[in-house]
Amino acid sequence: MRVLTVAIEVLLLASGQPPTSPPLRFRDIAPQAGLTTVPHFSADKRYLVETMGGGVALFDCDNDGKLDIAVVGDSTIDRYLQGGDLMVTLYRQDGKDGALHFTDITKSAGLTILGWGMGLAIGDFDNDGLPDIYVTGYGHNVLYHNLGGCKFEDITERAHVPGGGFSVGAAWADYDRDGRLDLFVSRYVHTDIHKLPQPGAMSFNYKGLPVEVPREQGETSFLFHNRGDGTFEEVSEKAGVANLEKRRGMGVIWGDYDHDGWPDLFVTNDMGPNYLYHNKHDGTFEDVGIVSGTAVDSSGLEMGNMAGDFGDFDRDGKLDLVVSRFGSQPVSLYRNQGEKGFVDVAGDAQIGRPSFAPVKWGIGFVDFDNDGWPDVFVANGNISTKVEEIPNEVRYREKLQLFHNLGGRTFEEIADASLLNDGPLHSRRGTAFGDLNNDGNVDVVVYNAGGPPSLFINESKNSNHRVLFHLIGTKSNRAAIGARVTVSTSSMKHVSEVCGGGSYLSSNDQRLHFGLGSDAVMKSVVIEWPSGGREELQNVAGDAIYTVVEGTGIKSTIKLAPPAHP
Numbered sequence: 001m002r003v004l005t006v007a008i009e010v011l012l013l014a015s016g017q018p019p020t021s022p023p024l025r026f027r028d029i030a031p032q033a034g035l036t037t038v039p040h041f042s043a044d045k046r047y048l049v050e051t052m053g054g055g056v057a058l059f060d061c062d063n064d065g066k067l068d069i070a071v072v073g074d075s076t077i078d079r080y081l082q083g084g085d086l087m088v089t090l091y092r093q094d095g096k097d098g099a100l101h102f103t104d105i106t107k108s109a110g111l112t113i114l115g116w117g118m119g120l121a122i123g124d125f126d127n128d129g130l131p132d133i134y135v136t137g138y139g140h141n142v143l144y145h146n147l148g149g150c151k152f153e154d155i156t157e158r159a160h161v162p163g164g165g166f167s168v169g170a171a172w173a174d175y176d177r178d179g180r181l182d183l184f185v186s187r188y189v190h191t192d193i194h195k196l197p198q199p200g201a202m203s204f205n206y207k208g209l210p211v212e213v214p215r216e217q218g219e220t221s222f223l224f225h226n227r228g229d230g231t232f233e234e235v236s237e238k239a240g241v242a243n244l245e246k247r248r249g250m251g252v253i254w255g256d257y258d259h260d261g262w263p264d265l266f267v268t269n270d271m272g273p274n275y276l277y278h279n280k281h282d283g284t285f286e287d288v289g290i291v292s293g294t295a296v297d298s299s300g301l302e303m304g305n306m307a308g309d310f311g312d313f314d315r316d317g318k319l320d321l322v323v324s325r326f327g328s329q330p331v332s333l334y335r336n337q338g339e340k341g342f343v344d345v346a347g348d349a350q351i352g353r354p355s356f357a358p359v360k361w362g363i364g365f366v367d368f369d370n371d372g373w374p375d376v377f378v379a380n381g382n383i384s385t386k387v388e389e390i391p392n393e394v395r396y397r398e399k400l401q402l403f404h405n406l407g408g409r410t411f412e413e414i415a416d417a418s419l420l421n422d423g424p425l426h427s428r429r430g431t432a433f434g435d436l437n438n439d440g441n442v443d444v445v446v447y448n449a450g451g452p453p454s455l456f457i458n459e460s461k462n463s464n465h466r467v468l469f470h471l472i473g474t475k476s477n478r479a480a481i482g483a484r485v486t487v488s489t490s491s492m493k494h495v496s497e498v499c500g501g502g503s504y505l506s507s508n509d510q511r512l513h514f515g516l517g518s519d520a521v522m523k524s525v526v527i528e529w530p531s532g533g534r535e536e537l538q539n540v541a542g543d544a545i546y547t548v549v550e551g552t553g554i555k556s557t558i559k560l561a562p563p564a565h566p
Helices: 002-014 075-080 387-388
Strands: 026-028 056-059 068-072 087-094 103-106 112-124 134-139 142-148 151-154 165-173 183-186 204-206 208-211 222-226 232-234 248-255 265-269 275-279 285-287 307-309 320-325 330-335 341-344 360-366 375-380 400-406 411-412 428-434 444-449 454-458 465-472 484-488 495-496 513-518 521-528 533-540 544-549 553-558
Touching: 056 112, 056 428, 068 112, 068 134, 134 183, 142 248, 165 248, 165 265, 183 248, 183 265, 248 307, 265 307, 320 360, 341 484, 341 544, 360 444, 375 428, 465 484, 465 521, 484 513, 495 513, 533 544, 533 553
Parallel strands: 112 165, 307 360, 360 428, 465 544
Antiparallel strands: 026 454, 056 068, 068 087, 087 103, 112 134, 134 142, 134 165, 142 151, 165 183, 183 222, 204 208, 222 232, 248 265, 265 275, 275 285, 307 320, 320 330, 330 341, 360 375, 375 400, 400 411, 428 444, 444 454, 465 513, 484 495, 484 521, 521 533, 544 553
């Protein structure tokens, strides 16, 4: 497939006709890069905890300037009842002479708690300059405090954040703007793994396949408020985000959708309306999901929602929202109309794809070709290998999708043309996005059920400029989670925010990436810090990675190679 695709484009170029798709090229280098740890796995997935899969995180665990990779662990019913498996695997980037390579350092790093991992959220909760890890899972959660040098200590009980139940999504944010990161955790349904239904007595028949589905009520959510002394207080009910309606919580993403300077919270709910919690600036929130138009789809129907992501896909300065869904349910693309709320434009934008409706999990806005327009990546995978027995059903291992942004109005699906589906297919779950080799192109790490993750290195070549910003807070939280950056060039304006979690149970590179297209210089870079401070940098050159410290401007610059022409 790869040779054929390249040959076709060569012929088109020789004839004077441009290729039908942009020069995007990805290659899965996970095996040679050292991402080879195989989790324990049950192919015969019938129960909820087996079908969920988990998330991925990209972060720099030792502050050496290179992203490392964490992936949650899988397990089986029998193994969990015997104590479980490692809840997370940590790969440290240790390549030499420009080679991209990782080594599994999980046990030496101290990440040894057993259980059944689900999600990952990265945040520097104690402002010591070292990113900490929160792992959600079935039965219990774990907070790993970073001691430096990729060494971690379990402080879950001491910090009062054990969680419990069927915890899934998690994300950090400073919701009360006191300079300390707080943590929100969603939970799914009440499931007792010690009292599972017997084969033949499953609760639902899915197209002839007996499976357990979430007919039970959901579980309440957690909001852990950071006290500043190494401990947290659970305040979800007081803050109005406890999910007392018992909806089935899934993905979690913070974002200041109305640009009032305070982080708001979006929570996807399976088989029910989503929550959009508007921050009321007094430590409490109000659910505006229904009135904002983000709770249901364009037809007003409740959906099997998986994950969401904020991003300004049409570059109008307002954060839009994309949501992934269960099979036969299209993605929603909610355009932010300001005071008018959101409108689902997935159909008009040609991103719904009703003719191909896989089970969609990880999702995110990313400008992969640096043209200045955020694209949409979707990771797909069905719930069980048993679906292979169902005629005319989408397969267990499904293709990835990549929707290329055609100027902020419509998208073109180009995953195959970009070689994302050239290798073996997998049943995918969480996704994390970041520049793993510091070349200015955003790469993707994807969770694969039953196997090591995929690492899709972005080998695209074009003449577009790009920039990354690593923000460090002083009055704000040290990781600058919640900071908003607006980049203006002679031809465009971009907006993005630093997030402490997102996609499906995952965490992205917290450096902000902007594609600049043909513009080599940014006329202005405006940073709105979570503390309320505002800074503006002028005439900043592209093609670099900048570290910016709150109140002092650019601290360091790493030049990127000039754009590589195709």
